[in-house]
Amino acid sequence: MGACSSSMEERGRTTLNDVAAAIEGRFGNDISRTPASHGCALTYSLTKPSSLPAVCRSLFWDCGCLLGGIIAEEQPGRWQMHYVFLLLLSGWIDVVLTLPIETTTVPSIVAEVHAADWHEREIEDLFGIRFENHPRLGDFVLHDQIWHEGIDPMRRNFSASPAQLGKQLDLEWQPLLVVGDPGSFAMPVGPVYTGGLGESLHFLLETVGEDVIRAIPRLFYNYRAVEKIAEGRTVPDALLLAERFAATSAFAHSLAFCQAVERIHSVEVSARAALLRVLFCELERLRQHVAAISAICDSTALAVPAAQTSIITEQLLRASGILAGHRYLFGLNVPGGLSRDFKTEECRKLLASADEAERELRVLEKRLRYSSSFLDRLEDVGVVKGANARDLNLVGPIGRASGQHCDLRKACPYSGYERLTFEVPCETEGDGYARLRILFAEAAQSVRLMHQAVDALEPGPVRIPCEGNHPGAALGWAEAPRGATLHWVSIDEKGLVERYHAITPSFNNWLGFFMAAENFAFQDFPIILATWGLSATECDR
Amino acid sequence: MGVSPGRPVNTDFSSPDEAQLAAAICPVNAILAQGKSALVDPGKCVHCLRCRWGIPTPMNWDAGYEWARPSAGNGEGATFPASFSKSLHIMVVDAGDCGACLHEVKQLNNPLYNMHRLGFFFTATPRAADLLLVVGPVSENMRGALQKSWEAMPSTRRVMAVGSCAISGGVFGRSFMCAGGVGSVLPVNFEVPGNPPPPLAILHGLLMATGRKPATKSEPVAEGRS
CATH class of the missing domain: 3.40.50.12280 (Rossmann fold)
Structure with missing residues (x-):
């Protein structure tokens, strides 16, 4: 295992006080510190909007924070924008920008923090706020050949009910081409390809022949406006959406949502519920990582290991079905804990399945490590250098394969992870093989965590009442199988959801995908895609 | 085992109240209470399991898979x-x-x-x-x-x-x-x-x-x- 240039522990030496001193020393007149709220460790209110890019630059580059995301909220008479950063091992830092509702333009931070690119594009497309000097706004979530510019579905006055408003299929529409060399052409792939067994998304492969110069993904084919239709729903109804927008990481997303609601209600779940949540989180990670390994084997046409791993996946799905009553762990998380309790012997049966999966994975990993024809196709393929991974804020196994040593289970622990013993593997090569090794190493750590969670189970309640009217807003987060997920939930005085925003690992990482897909041979494309293992539907919401 | 998660099916309860409870807990109106019976529309059911674990008397459960x-x-x-x-x-x-x-x-x-x-x-x-x-x-x-x-x-x-x-x-x-x-x-x-x-x-x-x-x-x- 290659050592990471800077581990979480090393980078975590910067404390909140260091950051506060640096920010307040430099921007003292433009910002004011407010009591930490919404689950953040440090909250600033920005009084001078024009200094926003400099403040964000200082947090991201000088203080070494990661970008959590940007959350826009339309409140009566004003806009509130949260620029959320993560200081490793210390917590979230929220820079709040409040603007009058008439505001149409906000300074863009994308020139300083490249990772903010898609966050700003999404807000521009859905709220209609323009970001000054952003290089590329427009066609993003709402596809331009269907939707006119000027439709802002996330605005309060926009009704989510079925409407043909402004829709007009534009058959002449053409995507923007970047490569302009003579003889170059663009090959469109998708949204329906590989017989539909891949998720719906579209690539424009720009090529001058055999080699592809770049592959530009176009997403949001699966955009179901989950955040819009969640508005005005009760918390249990909105939870159904949080659980079902990306089923392969349903438990992690529903956990992040529930934790946000619990924070609003100031409810702490019982120790038993927290441990059971760890058990299911790690089961989901194990299953998802095995499925990702299976997809990598499949992309290199290595049929036997692909079949073996797909059997392990199915066996883990069945084990989930036996224990939890649902193969994808729906219906378990509720605000305040879990919807039902589990007997220890039931959990032990699950552990037996996990152990068997781990044994088989270990044998498989060894065999794959000695299959030179397989490794040839992964090594030096789809490389993302550490500096680029930092620049574009890559999260999850993909970030960790490129030296981005960050895992929310350690960097900002939740659900009792701070009391459990596990390692966060890290690699530096940033190629397909590094990502495969990370998946194997993390799957083994997940089994280790599942054992610890079951061993530590003590009798007790699994559900603490988490009802009643507590208006407020909060963040909830979890390390989903594909990386950090951050959910913002705001509840009004009637107990209905006012704003829900899910910042998912796939949304984060699709932004950086183009870096791995530059100047490659066409036949490597499925392999690059598989080693990234991104989900379109998790990004689209 | 575990091949199918099962699903709720039409259930005869001992009282209309129980049927009403089952219908009320369904978030997508897939359960209709008719007297003592609760009828399920499988095309609407989103498998939230609330009618299995969320009410005192759960719905009957079909453990099969011939659902098409x-x-x-x-x-x-x-x-x-x-x-x-x-x-x-x-x-x-x-x-x-x-x-x-x-x-x-x-x-x-x-x-x-x-x-x-x-x-x-x-x-x-x-x-x-x-x-x-x-x-x-x-x-x-x-x-x-x-x-x-x-x-x-x-x-x-x-x-x-x-x-x-x-x-x-x-x-x-x-x-x-x-x-x-x-x-x-x-x-x-x-x-x-x-x-x-x-x-x-x-x-x-x-x-x-x-x-x-x-x-x-x-x-x-x-x-x-x-």
């Missing part, structure tokens, strides 16, 4: 002619799916289900496809691609909606971005309810579409109250 059925509108006589029964080419379209149904469809290719042995094949092109298998509630951005896929198929084409979202819109329902099911875009011939339906239920649907399983509603396997 002809669609109410275009299901009549839609079974493929006999020449398709040993070779059916299927094209899958993800029309806003959450990934669960798609993942279960993919499982059909693993050695445990091995749908090739039954003469079912996935194809990447609509020109060679007999059956269009659609997952997801049909998002607005996918509507055009879905229609084009269907139009490119030969005229013996049939459409199968897999999952509650593809049948009724599921938790996403109908909105400015969601068609609320495949039925509002294409003529649907077969339905496989479930959220998601397990691989065996989808396989049951394929067997039914090729006339190798009866196209009548099969009796649920009673597991009793658990």
Whole structure:
């Protein structure tokens, strides 16, 4: 295992006080510190909007924070924008920008923090706020050949009910081409390809022949406006959406949502519920990582290991079905804990399945490590250098394969992870093989965590009442199988959801995908895609 | 075991109040209380398990997987002619799916289900496809691609909606971005309810579409109250 240039522990030496001193020393007149709220460790209110890019630059580059995301909220008479950063091992830092509702333009931070690119594009497309000097706004979530510019579905006055408003299929529409060399052409792939067994998304492969110069993904084919239709729903109804927008990481997303609601209600779940949540989180990670390994084997046409791993996946799905009553762990998380309790012997049966999966994975990993024809196709393929991974804020196994040593289970622990013993593997090569090794190493750590969670189970309640009217807003987060997920939930005085925003690992990482897909041979494309293992539907919401 | 998550089925309770409770806890109105009985619409059920664990007297649970059925509108006589029964080419379209149904469809290719042995094949092109298998509630951005896929198929084409979202819109329902099911875009011939339906239920649907399983509603396997 290659050592990471800077581990979480090393980078975590910067404390909140260091950051506060640096920010307040430099921007003292433009910002004011407010009591930490919404689950953040440090909250600033920005009084001078024009200094926003400099403040964000200082947090991201000088203080070494990661970008959590940007959350826009339309409140009566004003806009509130949260620029959320993560200081490793210390917590979230929220820079709040409040603007009058008439505001149409906000300074863009994308020139300083490249990772903010898609966050700003999404807000521009859905709220209609323009970001000054952003290089590329427009066609993003709402596809331009269907939707006119000027439709802002996330605005309060926009009704989510079925409407043909402004829709007009534009058959002449053409995507923007970047490569302009003579003889170059663009090959469109998708949204329906590989017989539909891949998720719906579209690539424009720009090529001058055999080699592809770049592959530009176009997403949001699966955009179901989950955040819009969640508005005005009760918390249990909105939870159904949080659980079902990306089923392969349903438990992690529903956990992040529930934790946000619990924070609003100031409810702490019982120790038993927290441990059971760890058990299911790690089961989901194990299953998802095995499925990702299976997809990598499949992309290199290595049929036997692909079949073996797909059997392990199915066996883990069945084990989930036996224990939890649902193969994808729906219906378990509720605000305040879990919807039902589990007997220890039931959990032990699950552990037996996990152990068997781990044994088989270990044998498989060894065999794959000695299959030179397989490794040839992964090594030096789809490389993302550490500096680029930092620049574009890559999260999850993909970030960790490129030296981005960050895992929310350690960097900002939740659900009792701070009391459990596990390692966060890290690699530096940033190629397909590094990502495969990370998946194997993390799957083994997940089994280790599942054992610890079951061993530590003590009798007790699994559900603490988490009802009643507590208006407020909060963040909830979890390390989903594909990386950090951050959910913002705001509840009004009637107990209905006012704003829900899910910042998912796939949304984060699709932004950086183009870096791995530059100047490659066409036949490597499925392999690059598989080693990234991104989900379109998790990004689209 | 674990092959199917099971699903709630019509239940006779001992009092109308219990039936009312079951109907009230369902977040998608899939349960209708009629006197002491609670009737389930499987096409709407999103498998939230609230009627199993969230009320004192749970609904009856069907542990089976023979869930596929002809669609109410275009299901009549839609079974493929006999020449398709040993070779059916299927094209899958993800029309806003959450990934669960798609993942279960993919499982059909693993050695445990091995749908090739039954003469079912996935194809990447609509020109060679007999059956269009659609997952997801049909998002607005996918509507055009879905229609084009269907139009490119030969005229013996049939459409199968897999999952509650593809049948009724599921938790996403109908909105400015969601068609609320495949039925509002294409003529649907077969339905496989479930959220998601397990691989065996989808396989049951394929067997039914090729006339190798009866196209009548099969009796649920009673597991009793658990």
